[in-house]
Amino acid sequence: MPKMNMVEAVHQALLEEMERDENVVCLGEDVGRAGGVFHATKGFQDRFGENRSFDTPLSELGIVAFGMGMALYGLRPVAEIQFADFIHLAYDQIYNNVAHMSYRSVGTYHCPMVIRSPHGGGVRGGLEHSQSPEAIFLNCPGIKMVIPSNPYDTKGLLKSAIRDEDPVIFFEHKGLYRAVTGEVPLDDYTIPLGEARLVKEGKDLTLVVWGAMVQLAERAVPQLEERGVDAEIIDLRTILPFDKPTLLASAEKTGRVVIVHEAPKTGGVGGELSAVLAEEAIDLLEAPVMRVCGYDTPFPYSLEGTYMPSVERLLEAVDASMAY
Amino acid sequence: MSESIGPMPTQPRMHRLIAEDGTLEGGIPEGLGEADLLEIHRLLHLSRAFDDQAFKLVRQGRISFYAGSRGHEGAQVGSGYALEAHDWVFPSPHRELGVHFAKGATPFEKMSHYFGRATDPTQGRQMPNHFGSRKLNIVPPSTAVGTRIPHAAGVGFAARSKGDPTVGVAYFGDGATSMGEFHIGLNFAAVFRSQTVFFCINNLWAISVPLDRQMGVPTIAERAAAYGFPGVLVDGNDPLATYEVMKTALDRARSGGGPTLIEAKVVRLCAHTSFDDESRYRDAAEAEEGERKDSLVRFRAFLEKQGLWDAAKEAELAATVRRQIDEATAEAEAAPLPAPETLHRHVFYEGPEGD
Numbered sequence: 191m192p193k194m195n196m197v198e199a200v201h202q203a204l205l206e207e208m209e210r211d212e213n214v215v216c217l218g219e220d221v222g223r224a225g226g227v228f229h230a231t232k233g234f235q236d237r238f239g240e241n242r243s244f245d246t247p248l249s250e251l252g253i254v255a256f257g258m259g260m261a262l263y264g265l266r267p268v269a270e271i272q273f274a275d276f277i278h279l280a281y282d283q284i285y286n287n288v289a290h291m292s293y294r295s296v297g298t299y300h301c302p303m304v305i306r307s308p309h310g311g312g313v314r315g316g317l318e319h320s321q322s323p324e325a326i327f328l329n330c331p332g333i334k335m336v337i338p339s340n341p342y343d344t345k346g347l348l349k350s351a352i353r354d355e356d357p358v359i360f361f362e363h364k365g366l367y368r369a370v371t372g373e374v375p376l377d378d379y380t381i382p383l384g385e386a387r388l389v390k391e392g393k394d395l396t397l398v399v400w401g402a403m404v405q406l407a408e409r410a411v412p413q414l415e416e417r418g419v420d421a422e423i424i425d426l427r428t429i430l431p432f433d434k435p436t437l438l439a440s441a442e443k444t445g446r447v448v449i450v451h452e453a454p455k456t457g458g459v460g461g462e463l464s465a466v467l468a469e470e471a472i473d474l475l476e477a478p479v480m481r482v483c484g485y486d487t488p489f490p491y492s493l494e495g496t497y498m499p500s501v502e503r504l505l506e507a508v509d510a511s512m513a514y
Numbered sequence: 515m516s517e518s519i520g521p522m523p524t525q526p527r528m529h530r531l532i533a534e535d536g537t538l539e540g541g542i543p544e545g546l547g548e549a550d551l552l553e554i555h556r557l558l559h560l561s562r563a564f565d566d567q568a569f570k571l572v573r574q575g576r577i578s579f580y581a582g583s584r585g586h587e588g589a590q591v592g593s594g595y596a597l598e599a600h601d602w603v604f605p606s607p608h609r610e611l612g613v614h615f616a617k618g619a620t621p622f623e624k625m626s627h628y629f630g631r632a633t634d635p636t637q638g639r640q641m642p643n644h645f646g647s648r649k650l651n652i653v654p655p656s657t658a659v660g661t662r663i664p665h666a667a668g669v670g671f672a673a674r675s676k677g678d679p680t681v682g683v684a685y686f687g688d689g690a691t692s693m694g695e696f697h698i699g700l701n702f703a704a705v706f707r708s709q710t711v712f713f714c715i716n717n718l719w720a721i722s723v724p725l726d727r728q729m730g731v732p733t734i735a736e737r738a739a740a741y742g743f744p745g746v747l748v749d750g751n752d753p754l755a756t757y758e759v760m761k762t763a764l765d766r767a768r769s770g771g772g773p774t775l776i777e778a779k780v781v782r783l784c785a786h787t788s789f790d791d792e793s794r795y796r797d798a799a800e801a802e803e804g805e806r807k808d809s810l811v812r813f814r815a816f817l818e819k820q821g822l823w824d825a826a827k828e829a830e831l832a833a834t835v836r837r838q839i840d841e842a843t844a845e846a847e848a849a850p851l852p853a854p855e856t857l858h859r860h861v862f863y864e865g866p867e868g869d
């Protein structure tokens with residue numbers, strides 16, 4: 191079985207889907223001739239032609255809106271937003287246009303499209319090459335959202351996203367692109383959206399993570415074991431709709447939950463997960479839900495190491511939860 | 515301005531076929547026979563009578579809101595009549611009544627929409643004026659003006675890449691041309707030679723804001739030069755002229771010639787919407803002057819001069835249309851509201867429902 195890094199897994203998923211269905215079309219800035227700034231669409235233009243993988247004018251709003259028109263008409267666009275920090279420029283298109291189309295038209299029009307975008311910090315990208323903007327879509331009915339953490343999941347989830355009839359935002363952590371390698375089968379497999387992955391079983395405390403925070407949680411395991419904490423690690427994978435049964439079952443089992451994400455704490459996805467736990471599992475909890483997050487500041491350049499959740503901060507939260 | 519900067523772009527000439535008094539100045543556009551002319555006349559009347567009825571229904575508290583098309587019908591019906599059934603329309607969220615009718619919407623479907631009934635093609639999901647229909651290829655709008663403009667470019671690209679003759683058509687007002695989406699949509703369509711027509715109905719106002727607050731050039735049409743495709747200025751009170759420029763633009767798009775921007779100039783003969791009091795910002799003389807240019811008056815005079823029409827036929831048409839709209843109103847009002855349990859449906863795709 192071949193080994194791939196994350197961006198190779200993205201490339202492989204796109205390649206297989208473009209071969210499977212001629213309606214799948216990649217578009218975005220530098221997507222065509224150059225094959226993407228991270229090489230996700232490398233070679234596609236030569237292989238599939240100008241109408242299947244192409245460069246657009248420099249406008250995120252335009253990429254999403256033009257892609258939406260294509261999706262309405264029956265193509266399956268995979269629109270690349272070069273950096274997730276620029277997805278804000280297309281926000282109205284995603285929120286009021288793409289996400290609401292099925293609802294406003296009682297399903298007579300819909301937008302099966304994927305909006306892929308590299309996100310995440312720790313790459314010395316400063317304020318606008320580091321963000322994890324998943325929370326701004328949490329309150330948007332009609333959209334699905336996926337954040338994979340490893341090459342195997344990346345391929346399976348991206349293929350599902352492309353085949354899904356609903357619009358899917360697919361954030362790929364650029365810090366993981368070349369840092370994480372794993373076995374990726376070349377056969378046609380998919381991973382269903384909406385299902386979390388149990389990374390590690392445990393009985394004392396649940397760590398809820400996604401994207402690059404999965405690796406962070408795994409790195410913390412030896413120190414957790416030293417403390418005698420048998421942590422369960424859940425990789426959420428799909429942020430919208432998230433896997434509530436898995437979350438609640440794990441909370442019931444361990445009674446303690448720590449959520450880790452890169453985005454700022456206030457208004458982050460961790461808040462929603464905490465609210466669900468408070469609403470539906472408060473009797474099962476033995477400690478308050480803890481959150482380890484980015485700070486409520488814009489993403490700093492020089493101090494990104496201080497800003498990002500770290501093993502130390504994770505351990506502090508675990509200690510606080512265990513001591514409660 | 516320094517000479518070296520060169521001349522300003524020239525303003526396009528106003529395209530017109532029928533003079534204000536109904537005299538035919540140009541030829542009747544190719545392909546339009548007597549039956550077509552009478553159908554255009556009927557659609558103008560249908561739109562106007564629907565408009566009158568809808569305003570009345572708001573005043574009576576029977577529907578919640580209405581944005582009138584009075585004064586816009588010549589541009590809507592004429593251009594709409596040029597569309598093929600397979601062409602996709604992205605209407606503005608406020609008007610395009612005559613386009614809906616020209617595309618084949620029935621008074622009952624339209625009334626059901628205003629009453630928010632289950633018989634609305636989109637089952638009362640949208641506020642009044644946001645009409646859409648799958649079978650007619652009318653995409654229900656989002657309220658933010660101009661935001662659908664790039665979608666028409668995307669549809670026009672998709673149709674071209676599939677080898678289909680379909681054209682994506684975006685309708686919008688003059689105010690919407692200040693949106694980023696206007697620029698982006700036109701620019702994308704130009705770059706990809708999309709099968710797209712951008713049809714701006716310029717009624718000189720965006721609620722209370724006049725045209726010179728939207729842009730620093732005299733016409734919207736000339737802005738097409740910046741994108742590298744034709745911009746056409748047309749008298750929007752002349753249904754034949756709007757038909758002709760639209761037909762030309764559609765043919766051009768279908769044959770791979772790329773997009774066209776059309777500016778149809780009209781006079782708004784109503785307040786912006788049923789919520790608006792235009793006396794606060796608009797001189798009454800403008801609308802009075804506009805009434806003289808009204809497309810309904812002009813087209814009737816044209817038909818009479820052609821020997822196709824007379825007072826008796828006009829009265830008969832008015833009565834027929836009146837009856838249809840009264841029936842549609844009664845039927846729609848009596849139709850059921852969407853069932854409460856449908857509230858949660860179609861947030862995510864479940865397959866099509868409705869028309």
Ligand SMILES: Cc1ncc(C[n+]2csc(CCOP(=O)(O)OP(=O)(O)O)c2C)c(N)n1
Pocket residue numbers: 606608609657658659686687688689690691717719720721786
């Ligand atoms: C983006 C956006 N901002 C504000 C509004 C509120 N609004 C509704 S109609 C309108 C004026 C639109 O003018 P124009 O585009 O010229 O079209 P018209 O209504 O005159 O046909 C405004 C400001 C809106 N619908 N969309």
